[in-house]
Amino acid sequence: LDINERDGGKGKLESRKxxxxxxxxxxxxxxxxxxxxxxxKILFFFRWLVLAIAMVRFYMEKGTHRGLYKSVQKTLKFFQxxxxxxxxxxxxxxxxxxxxxxxxxxxxxxxxxxxxxIQNEESVVLFLVAWTVTEITRYSFYTFSLLDHLPYFIKWxxxxxxxxxxxxxxxxxxxxxYAALPYVKKTGMxxxxxxxxxxxxxDYYYFLLITMASYIPLFPQLYFHMLRQRRKVLxxxxxxxxxx
Amino acid sequence: xxxxxxxxxxREVEILDAKIREKLCFLDKVEPHAxxxxxxxxxxxxxxxxxxxxxxxxxxxxxxxxxxxxxxxxAQISWVTVFLTEYAGPLFIYLLFYxxxxxxxxxxxxxxxxxHTVVHLACICHSFHYVKRLLExxxxxxxxxxxxxxxxxxxxxxxxxxxxxxxxxxINHPLYTPPTYGAQQVKLALAIFVICQLxxxxxxxxxxxxxxxGSKTRKIPYPTKNPFTWLFLLVSCPNYTYEVGSWIGFAIMxxxxxxxxxxxxxFTQMTIWAKGKxxxxxxEFRDYPPLRMPIIPFLL
Numbered sequence: 001l002d003i004n005e006r007d008g009g010k011g012k013l014e015s016r017k018x019x020x021x022x023x024x025x026x027x028x029x030x031x032x033x034x035x036x037x038x039x040x041k042i043l044f045f046f047r048w049l050v051l052a053i054a055m056v057r058f059y060m061e062k063g064t065h066r067g068l069y070k071s072v073q074k075t076l077k078f079f080q081x082x083x084x085x086x087x088x089x090x091x092x093x094x095x096x097x098x099x100x101x102x103x104x105x106x107x108x109x110x111x112x113x114x115x116x117x118i119q120n121e122e123s124v125v126l127f128l129v130a131w132t133v134t135e136i137t138r139y140s141f142y143t144f145s146l147l148d149h150l151p152y153f154i155k156w157x158x159x160x161x162x163x164x165x166x167x168x169x170x171x172x173x174x175x176x177x178y179a180a181l182p183y184v185k186k187t188g189m190x191x192x193x194x195x196x197x198x199x200x201x202x203d204y205y206y207f208l209l210i211t212m213a214s215y216i217p218l219f220p221q222l223y224f225h226m227l228r229q230r231r232k233v234l235x236x237x238x239x240x241x242x243x244x
Numbered sequence: 245x246x247x248x249x250x251x252x253x254x255r256e257v258e259i260l261d262a263k264i265r266e267k268l269c270f271l272d273k274v275e276p277h278a279x280x281x282x283x284x285x286x287x288x289x290x291x292x293x294x295x296x297x298x299x300x301x302x303x304x305x306x307x308x309x310x311x312x313x314x315x316x317x318x319a320q321i322s323w324v325t326v327f328l329t330e331y332a333g334p335l336f337i338y339l340l341f342y343x344x345x346x347x348x349x350x351x352x353x354x355x356x357x358x359x360h361t362v363v364h365l366a367c368i369c370h371s372f373h374y375v376k377r378l379l380e381x382x383x384x385x386x387x388x389x390x391x392x393x394x395x396x397x398x399x400x401x402x403x404x405x406x407x408x409x410x411x412x413x414x415i416n417h418p419l420y421t422p423p424t425y426g427a428q429q430v431k432l433a434l435a436i437f438v439i440c441q442l443x444x445x446x447x448x449x450x451x452x453x454x455x456x457x458g459s460k461t462r463k464i465p466y467p468t469k470n471p472f473t474w475l476f477l478l479v480s481c482p483n484y485t486y487e488v489g490s491w492i493g494f495a496i497m498x499x500x501x502x503x504x505x506x507x508x509x510x511f512t513q514m515t516i517w518a519k520g521k522x523x524x525x526x527x528e529f530r531d532y533p534p535l536r537m538p539i540i541p542f543l544l
Contacts, residue, residue: 194414194417194419194420195419195420195421196421197421197424197499198499198500198501199414199415199417199420199421199498199499199500199501199502200414200500200501200502201414
């Protein structure tokens, strides 16, 4: 008898007549998705690689980070918006992925794209580098897992790099938003004041302050979630849960 | 086993929790040709759905030894308490803004009154709406569950109180702009609001009359002599339909974007509830009227 797994809504019934793991050498298809989901993951891996290479080449040619954002922005915006798909494709919890994807889209479209003066800030490079390295590690992890041939280094990287990269990325994002504040206050961009016929007001400056403050409760939760995952995967069971 | 034929011996099936390796269920009279689906069914019947107070022991699908699982639901609070708190908040908070209590608007506006009629009308409508809800909670509604988890009260109050404050701030603001189409717009909006309030109340009364006091019987709601209940012909949850209508009316009356957003969020939540209710009606009653939609006639 093989291992008999059936994903039936609330629970799985597995009969374990044999204790050893079932190892096949075919690509494992996710029981819920189709082959296209797996292709997306591989695609994402390559797009982050492309972005990284573009960034490195730029730096080597120009010797400065000025204008770096300008040259990578189209690719970054395209792929980051595409990342909306990730919320449904990636095996992590919807909430965690959702928070991450929305904060990235927020940074790319509502900060760096809209507030041109801050595009040459060092803090931009900080989070771009953090995101790129994180994503390359993450997607190579998914890709290699799919092929059932995961080098331990990739798993190690995926569950250890974040320890430095998360704080670095967050620092970059926060510093960038902070740098943008004077400009936002001066221009009053994205804001609407009373009186107006829709009887509503919105102050983008205060919105940014609140956003910065929200990192305080949100970031530790994401960070500790990853730390828990790390403990489970690297020091605990071998089998990785599909549903966090 | 009672069967002489060894190939048809009834089996015993033990189901363990895969993570903690503890025994979850013991089924002692399983047919050998039962499929995993059937076993899952037996299992969820004995563990998944919670038992009702009225369930009889010998009618449960368990073996000669019945194992009952106790699940701690955590701190609970009564539905009535939650509703009263949820609704008293907006009533009171709106009035704070209406009377322009100090520290909300500039000091020169403290305790002043708006010169726009629509602002006074809006206060009456908003207050009426929540007083109606409070009275219905106390005298009309019959709740199937006694309690809900404690954390719900924090979640719900944040939602109701937060939105009430947000809306009230703009409607009662010294710089409030009255509706573009003036008195015409306000009159139309008021009509929509009043009709929907009456409709909503009629539905609540009709639902109450469906179920006699103290009983837990469930019946399909049907239109009564009251014309407002004729919406039952087209939707399963006309109380939600009327509720959305009331808030749309209020949004048109005040021409205030936060009110429109509140209506949208409320509509989304009520649609989810209506779909759930509709689904459970369909599951429970074979002869459920096919024309009915959950919340919007013919559409949703």
